[in-house]
Amino acid sequence: MGFSHATTGVLVGVAVAAPLAAAAGTPPTPMGLLAWALLGAGSALVPDLDHPSSTATRSQGFVTGLLSRGMRALSLAVYRRTRTPADRSDGEHRHLGHTPVFAAAVGAVIGLLCHLSWWATLVTAWFLAFLGLRALRKVAWRGLRTALGSWPGAALGALCVAALFLTAWDNHPPGWIVGAVVALGMIVHSLGDALTSSGVPLAWPFTVNGRRWAMLGVPRWMRFRTGTWPEWVVGAVSLTGSLAVGYALVA
Template sequence: MASSHAATGLIAGLLATAALSPVFGAGPVELAAGAAVGAGAALLPDVDHPASTVTRFQGPVTRLVSAGARWISAAVYHRTATAADTARNGEHRHLWHTPAAALAAGAALGTAASLNPWALGAVLWFTIGVGLRGLTQSPTRRRRGDQPLSRPLATLAAAVIALLLVRGGASPGPYAGVIVAAGMLVHSFGDALTRSAVPLAWPLRIRGRRWAMLGTPRCLRFATGAWPERVVRVACLAAVPAVWIAIV
């Protein structure tokens, strides 16, 4: 679902930046930066999967980060699970797919980006690079020769775009955390549409279960890669220019 998540994050980042404009002020450069950060942030929750786009983005480095993220998620799951929870390993679609984790990550990255321009640059570079990899990936990845933008090219392109945005006056530091949180939230909400669902209520209990997998009614859920997912992706991508014109 990488391409669909990136598409929903793109529109979420744009809307979040526009919504915060009355407080911090946001011109075209800030809106572009917000959309780019949102696209990449919407892939961050899948750091808990060893084969995800974000895990493979920077090779051994991000694979190590993924291993640590899975370990933390499993540890939190086993420490907080109740007797009513279904026995699981607590890794993929657990801690990092919760609204609580999205808000915590947003607060941490937003604070860092506000205090240090290098941290802001790092947030821009990483999220833009991951977002590019996600947006250039097919929803199904079944076509012959279908591959996302290569890792070296995505890394270089992200660095150039991040530099241009910063040099162009982008200053999303004060609200970068909000955009990251928004991107991660739309990822979790998107997964709630699929058959596996996600623990949206954690750490609250639902019928005794702290890790209750919540989502839309089962009859409305779909498998990843199915046509409803592609509809969501196309709709979000089509909405971006319309929203941009309306805002700018």
């Protein structure tokens, strides 16, 4: 679901982050909306760093591979410390990284770091834009799609986005907005997974029917398998909504 997750993140970046940025003193522009859209897209891929073969984990080779191993180890450790006798799972994929509590914590840490240092903002913006570009390259024209499929192409594109992002804020955008985008992007990822057959532990650390890691989601009859047509509907609706909101903001 890498592409569809990224599209929901685009909607977060355009519909939430851009208005927050406008309220903080930076009116939305087409290029500014593009930057927020890509940061949102990247944020919505972060939870899947807990899977060894996800789009996020494979995006930057050793770096994201190391992050993936770290997230899986942390998730497993927390799972083992907090599980109940009724919990039966591996404790890695779709566990800690897919909880709203963890998303809020990551967003808070990123927000604080970006508040303290523009370097942290630059690295965060570059990393998230890189993830976003790799996931969304399917909708780019063929030449650009090929370029973004390579590490140098995606890295250069992400650097341009990060530079544009910092320039718009005179090199130091409010860290809390960046943190909010990261947290909300991760949360919409989890909500997207709640539409699928497996569900996610949205209630953690609270127990549901005796399970702290209960996999929750929409009613069973509304769920779908990844890779089927409902997933493409989610992506299409998210992109259409993003375009509509973006047009309204800059018109």
